[in-house]
């Protein structure tokens with residue numbers, strides 16, 4: 220097996236890191252792709268790059284073709300029964316997983332028919348020890364490959380050319396949740412984490428054109444700021460993603476604020 224392409228400079232051995240939560244660090248991620256360059260650049264930048272240089276994650280990107288068949292390292296073939304496009308063969312995937320898979324591994328297949336990826340799944344994956352993500356190309360995979368997969372994930376109802384971008388979406392969402400990746404307060408207050416969209420945010424200048432920053436945010440009154448943010452998070456969720464409120468257990472404070480929001484919205488439906 221040839222060396223995997225490192226997404227960035229990573230330690231060759233897992234760095235022993237004392238976990239601050241139940242998460243065991245570093246998380247290891249192996250990505251199987253025919254286009255390693257599509258992953259290496261994005262994974263070396265910003266939060267994914269920082270997470271790796273801090274030893275919180277080890278990411279290895281492998282060229283699947285090294286497990287390809289014959290002189291040309293073939294990984295795909297025509298579909299039985301006829302039809303357009305090629306399908307990925309099972310043998311190279313089986314050979315790669317034979318090398319990479321461990322008892323604690325979770326093997327993920329990006330697939331338009333998979334579970335729709337969301338924040339709860341990202342949180343779940345951030346607590347796992349070893350992820351292997353297979354990035355299909357062409358028309359997808361031979362059906363028998365699914366028997367080697369633990370989890371199929373879709374990133375939405377549209378078709379991309381391959382699994383690399385979905386893999387990046389999943390890896391990025393997971394990495395930023397690792398303890399120490401970013402300010403814990405940021406992830407705690409983000410959209411979806413608490414089941415609501417995030418409240419509106421402002422920075423300088425205090426007045427831009429005719430739009431002023433809400434006075435409460437510059438009042439220095441932390442309790443009032445917290446209440447305003449919660450109320451505006453409820454308002455934004457009600458306006459844009461009301462289905463998120465269905466089935467969510469509201470606290471007494473949230474219920475009271477939601478009643479206020481609903482009555483304000485029905486009195487003034489055009490605003491905002």
Ligand SMILES: C[S@@+](CC[C@H](N)C(=O)[O-])C[C@H]1O[C@@H](n2cnc3c(N)ncnc32)[C@H](O)[C@@H]1O
Pocket residue numbers: 328329330331332354355356357358359360372373374375376377378379380381382383385
């Ligand atoms: C061109 S697509 C194949 C689509 C397949 N023929 C179908 O109709 O479902 C190639 C690969 O890109 C990935 N892919 C494309 N869109 C995706 C999505 N919305 N979510 C997850 N993976 C996707 C999958 O791995 C898929 O096998």
